[in-house]
Amino acid sequence: MIRVYPLRKDYTDDQITAFPLQVVGHNAGEVFCIKPVTDSTRWERKQLYDHELEEIHPWYYRNWLVEDQILVEYAPGKKCGMYRFTYPAHAVHRILLSPVDKWVLNGNGEISGSSLYHGDTKVYLYGQFDSPYDGALTFKDGVVALKYAISYISVAAAKVSFEQELAGKGFAEIEETARAAWHRIMNQISVEGGTEAQRRAFFTALYRCHERMVNISEEGAYYSGFDKQVHADVRPFYVDDAAWDTYQAMHPLRMILHPHQEEDMLASYVRMYEQSGWMPQFPRLFGDHACMNGFHSTIIFLDAYRKGLHIADVEKAYEGMKKNALQATMLPWRNGRLTWLDEFYNHNGYYPALRPGEKEIIPEVDTFEKRQAVAVTLGHSYDDWALGKLAKELGHDSDALLFEKRARAYMNLWNAEKEFFMPKDEQHHWIDIDPGWDGGPGGRDYYDENNGWTYQWQVAFDIPGLIQLFGGRERFERKLDTLFHAELGRQRYQFWAKFPDATGLMGQFSMGNEPGFHIPYLYNYVGKGWKTQRMIRSLLDIWFKDNQFGIPGDEDGGGMSAFVVFSSIGFYPVTAGEPVYTIGSPVFSKVVVHLENGKDFTMVAHNCSAVNKYVQGVKMNGKERKDLFFTHEELVNGGTLELEMGDKPSHL
């Protein structure tokens, strides 16, 4: 069965393409389905349970339909793909088309169709079968090939892509083009050492980091869901990002590997702002999807700016983000103008919360997503910090002062007695909750998806300030220790019934959701790097294996895989927005990253092994250093980071 998704990428140039049937299927958003069968079964009756995935690569896929004995092969192009079905000789060779889409078949093998995605976005398909068939789509030949391309503009535009990418090409040629493209990408990082399993897990993660954003430009034009228009533009237009998920590690990784592509993505953000009047939170094919809380494009733009990327119209970007910060509601999963809650925030520096059981009276609040009062305050503190820093970089000094002040909002919700960020009501009184349990599904009255144990650490932009709140380095360290060992206080299934996103648990720490990623690196900020080193190795070993368990939570557009790529190489960008990395414990003994500027960044870990996971010494470009930090500049200048590894903790 072919499932054509509107935005599933399997090609390196970040072009849209179809993606074939998956073992672990998610079928949200599939728009076209095509099934090869050996009988005349009607669509609804044919359940293809009996398939076996025989081989899968980003550039080639082979599936065996056991009961029908049909071999299905696939090779992707940029905006297109080719299927090949090999039927058993003495069977009916038939294709079923999903009944819900508009298909047009003519006698000469051409097939076209259109389908509606998300209720508002048209997806078009143009394709050709390579062999004759009758009116019931029954074929004479035992091998049937289908080439097709998709478009968001028209069938004619799909046909243009078809002509450019597929016409006159055979399966092997299309596969080889895709293979070569992926090999270029995968060869950008070379590794030595580690186990085969670690290398597999690493390159699988690296592959996943190329899933989004997706370039939807088609030959000098693109359809934008942000104003529902087709635009002529030679610069690639990228959609499908999840800023809350990707600002921490995915965008920073791309700023290293593909800075020019990142620049195109940021330019897309600016165009989306121009087209819709708002800087998007989660730009999708159909427009902005106001997911989660905060709007962390602020952090991504600051990060890119400080890392020396060229942002096409940075003032326009700043204008859009400032408008978001001051004129848009902070309510989770909501776009739109300020509400009473936002006015309250602007005056008081925190989002006010309801007491347990108290009825919501603000009509704009999403009935499921709730106020997320603590999470909103922490998230927008980070946004305001980033805006303040960017304002300063751009010379908007009074803005800088305003946002610097706003960035300290997080302190208003620190409850020193509880040692948690806790909610307050409108009268500035603490609301006495159990931060590990209260707040309804996902703790959303106060936190979001994770509980207060995770939100305790959401001040990545001001770690010294956070350490101070905890009362010093030792208490900060103890609290980190406690986090990784704390009891849930109930059965795990009871906990997950309320916090289903808090997967990959170690104590109260969740490896399976983005707000946790930077936490294991925080030991580095209190002189206990060995605890970071041990924890990172342990987390990679437990949660990111090369097997069917895959990853411990939502991939979320590369967010989680970027954690794996960074951590396996041996460092991590704890504070997105600061051009600084902190060192963990690499699983490889040598890693070379070939940069777009022609230079190589090299990481060498002498004596690195499963046992030798503790950093004994650090050199950058041959010079010893006494801490576990280095800069983006050192990296992109082709620096060489040397680590001496050993089996006992050192005091670095």
Add this chain to the structure above:
Amino acid sequence: MIRVYPLRKDYTDDQITAFPLQVVGHNAGEVFCIKPVTDSTRWERKQLYDHELEEIHPWYYRNWLVEDQILVEYAPGKKCGMYRFTYPAHAVHRILLSPVDKWVLNGNGEISGSSLYHGDTKVYLYGQFDSPYDGALTFKDGVVALKYAISYISVAAAKVSFEQELAGKGFAEIEETARAAWHRIMNQISVEGGTEAQRRAFFTALYRCHERMVNISEEGAYYSGFDKQVHADVRPFYVDDAAWDTYQAMHPLRMILHPHQEEDMLASYVRMYEQSGWMPQFPRLFGDHACMNGFHSTIIFLDAYRKGLHIADVEKAYEGMKKNALQATMLPWRNGRLTWLDEFYNHNGYYPALRPGEKEIIPEVDTFEKRQAVAVTLGHSYDDWALGKLAKELGHDSDALLFEKRARAYMNLWNAEKEFFMPKDEQHHWIDIDPGWDGGPGGRDYYDENNGWTYQWQVAFDIPGLIQLFGGRERFERKLDTLFHAELGRQRYQFWAKFPDATGLMGQFSMGNEPGFHIPYLYNYVGKGWKTQRMIRSLLDIWFKDNQFGIPGDEDGGGMSAFVVFSSIGFYPVTAGEPVYTIGSPVFSKVVVHLENGKDFTMVAHNCSAVNKYVQGVKMNGKERKDLFFTHEELVNGGTLELEMGDKPSHL
């Protein structure tokens, strides 16, 4: 930190022993704790979070306490063990004892103690340190060793074990004795082929299959929790079984590998009956723990009888089981006399259920475990079937007729319209529930731990009868297909909040709980062996890896690991109580099982590989056969089973 458990086994002769600190700890029932430390921290303040398990075998274990830099080593004996702590040279060398137990220390290095387990069972310890210490248990030497033994009779009895097993022996000698004992056990099965990971998973499972039952005899005497007396007896007395979990695969596996040990275990069951007046359900150290439903010793005894084991006093066993069947309540998690519900069952052939929301009026019903009305009916149908067959074997013909009739009770709850076993009320009316969801936590109003999708198949003793209920082989097969692909109808976390035991999900099939084990083999009974073969390979591959994810649900005393051992070798005892095995798909190309009778059973799978998982042909002792079944007699006579494997399904 040493934790001494009352019944944790790490030695082959099924003797009790202490077990050291585990990575994945369960500390229920620990009775003594001892911690090596390098400072004067009080017990409560010292949390040993920072340990790293460096090496673990059944016979040796090494743990590194990172912060204290103490090396902890351990080697087990039968009822004893030896610890060795290596402290850093210039640190305090100190031992902390758990404050809750009664410790006696004298000046010459001896240590003894006693502790209460389960509120009613005394556990005694006797040990010796090998080096001098002061009153605060601070040692001069940098290496401190502790040898100790435990007993359920007295400190003096523990000292006898100590003298016999430990006195005069060094660490290496104790370790070597344990190693040799485990190697004897592990070498009982030799395998060729498969991957290293499959061999690791297999031998880990085989190890786990030796966890229980546990021989608690001490030099010609044992303490019995069934009458709270010490008995003189030279025959080993075994406790700690979970019949609901182990009758399917664990006892059958032991009947192949260790039939004499199994005979001792069954003799222990008979003694428990004599001592307590009831045949136990889950015999534990402290007496019977009436867990789950049914009392499947019936099935185990029948199975052993038919497989030619010598049951010491089979008439006495039968007497006890008949008494259980006719005079004991069937209520889950309850011992005791008949209730009104049991009388109802005896007259009407099913356990009556309450309608959703209906209030319980029978006082004996456990408020959490509920009636489990469908599960009870299915479980006792199996018990009655086994008792009927055993009665026949023993010549109790009128009993045989009675129990054969009772064994058909399951048919009373088959709802042909729904194709599920469904509950009925007292008036013989169906209760219209969603069998996949209703019944409260674990579906316990009607089912138990799993939902109706699993209980649909709980007629392993009459598969032809079950096929008939489904309306024939094709519908039976389709329903199996559906089971493995059916939607949960809700988010997984919502499902697990109600059915936390239904882990290892594939569709509505649960690999993580005992009632599921035989289900993938049922395709063999409708001529679709290839679907069994594919499913078994897939289940082993997904759920039983050689990594930290371990097993997908409760181990339950070897129940789950026995499934892995059987399935990896290539066959399974679908109907415990019938001396017959059905063939799946071995992961190994050759397996030899060395039997106690001196013969070898050999399984050869020609061309077996990850791809060649389908059985193309079967030979037993060189003779071709046309089905996928063979007998226990063929196995214990040293038969050779030859399978021809291929990559395409055959019609065997």
